[in-house]
Each structure stands twice: as C-alpha cells, then as structure tokens.
Amino acid sequence: MSEHSLKAVSRSDEGKGASRRLRHAGVIPAIVYGGKSAPKSIQLDHEPTWLAQQNEWFYSSIIDLEIDGKSEKVLLRDMQRHPYKQLIMHLDFQRVTAGQALRTRVPLHFANEDKSPAGKAADVVVTHELNEIEISCLPKNLPEFIEVDLSELKLGETIHLSELKLPKGVEIPELKLGKEHDVAVVVARAGRVEAEDSAAEEDSAEVPASKVEKGEE
Incomplete structure (x- = not known):
C-alpha cells in the first residue's frame, strides 16, 4: 500500500x-x-x-x-x-482505525486484453460491465486497485465477481448475499451477432402499424 x-x-x-x-x-x-x-x-x-x-x-x-x-x-x-x-x-x-475492517470501493484494472483470444479476434466485443467494486478489509490490506487478468478470455466467456483474484485479507461483501449477486465483470460476445440483433430490432420497429395489425387478423 x-x-x-x-x-x-x-x-x-x-x-x-x-x-x-x-x-x-x-x-x-x-x-x-x-x-x-x-x-x-x-x-x-x-x-x-x-x-x-x-x-x-x-x-x-x-x-x-x-x-x-x-x-x-x-x-x-x-x-x-x-x-x-x-x-x-x-x-x-x-x-481509519488500524484494527477495524473498512468497506470502500476500489477500481478494477483490466490487463492483457489485447493478448487474449477474445481481444485478438476482430469479431469479438469485450465489455467491461464494472469499473470498480466494493471490498472489505483491514486498512493495512487495502489495495489501490484489483487487477483482472484477461489473457485467457475467449469468445462466449464471462468473468464473474467470484472469479476475481483478491489480495490476501480482502473480501467482496456482495458475494455473501447469494449467487444472484455474483454479477458479471467482463463479457466476451460475438460482435457480428450483436450487430445482426440490433439490425433485426430496427427492422421490426420500422414495420408499419397497419401491416402488423393485418398480420395479426
């Protein structure tokens, strides 16, 4: 520190x-x-x-x-x-009291994304869902940031809170609240699929109301 x-x-x-x-x-x-x-x-x-x-x-x-x-x-x-x-x-x-645990937010540093299989692929979008997290620790163990190593990240993979490598003595309080709180930190999605989904949504939105109504009759 x-x-x-x-x-x-x-x-x-x-x-x-x-x-x-x-x-x-x-x-x-x-x-x-x-x-x-x-x-x-x-x-x-x-x-x-x-x-x-x-x-x-x-x-x-x-x-x-x-x-x-x-x-x-x-x-x-x-x-x-x-x-x-x-x-x-x-x-x-x-x-801050030396022997008393504290809760605070620290930033996430994403490393080696460009070296990962997902980062090297032209048709993959790597999304950082979180940029900081809340942690609990004693003052002496407080890190300035948490590093997230993306070197092995592949298409379709998600890194969750529970998968972060934390320094000794550091915890994530949110994980004690249940599995539903183990949220995504990083997601690697297919860029072309996202583009096609967006285009499909736009085409659907552009269909005239009269045609939609006729199709339902």
Whole structure:
C-alpha cells in the first residue's frame, strides 16, 4: 500500500458564508469524522488538492492527512464539485482505525486484453460491465486497485465477481448475499451477432402499424 499525503488546517468558522469566503480565497472547506474523535472542520489549499484528485489513489487509498502538523489516516468519502467550473466545493474524510475492517470501493484494472483470444479476434466485443467494486478489509490490506487478468478470455466467456483474484485479507461483501449477486465483470460476445440483433430490432420497429395489425387478423 503506497503512502499518499495531504496537508490541512483546522477551521472554526462554519456556515455557507464562511465556506464561500474560503472558496474565493482558493481554499476548500472540508470535514473529518469517524473513529473515537469528534468531527473536525478543516480546510485545504485548492491547487495541490485539485492536482491530487486527478489521481486514482485519491478516491480509493488511505490518505495521510496532516492537520495542524498532526497526522490522521483517512479515506475520502464524498467530494462536491462545481457543476461547470474546475472547482472542488467540499470534501468529506472518514478516519481509519488500524484494527477495524473498512468497506470502500476500489477500481478494477483490466490487463492483457489485447493478448487474449477474445481481444485478438476482430469479431469479438469485450465489455467491461464494472469499473470498480466494493471490498472489505483491514486498512493495512487495502489495495489501490484489483487487477483482472484477461489473457485467457475467449469468445462466449464471462468473468464473474467470484472469479476475481483478491489480495490476501480482502473480501467482496456482495458475494455473501447469494449467487444472484455474483454479477458479471467482463463479457466476451460475438460482435457480428450483436450487430445482426440490433439490425433485426430496427427492422421490426420500422414495420408499419397497419401491416402488423393485418398480420395479426
């Protein structure tokens, strides 16, 4: 697990007016909660935080958040963005306790698709049904991502949640809910068949209503 850090300072002024003033000053209002400590209002400089949030780790890794010189381990739980400006409006961080299991979402990295039988075939479409999954583990076992090896993927095959190779100490809570929750992660379908099915549906949709009615009589 890689180390990632951010710097913040505590703040005492709260409310919409105070948050607006902070944003105008290039500062992001935020909060840290969870664990045995009370929630704490903090603020982070916008520019370094904006650069950090462009990285995948920002959303799925434990962050070493330095507040007034004191470090806390946290996970990002929510980020509010401006609807059209490159501006972070607010951040929520949750404290992480070393011996306590956590649940969070991590991205999937798909490897070796171009080397697989399905990936090499011109008439096969490989679909990534999921791009991230929720996992449960102790903080020390939290991976930045889960790799999905597609090197052996063939036409007609599906890779399900239960087939993912997880790091030691990592579980997928959804799989405990029953077989119906063992959803597809990757599917290799015949591209020509999909095209023919789509064309057939379009032809059916274009048949005049009068002809359909006559055929039914």
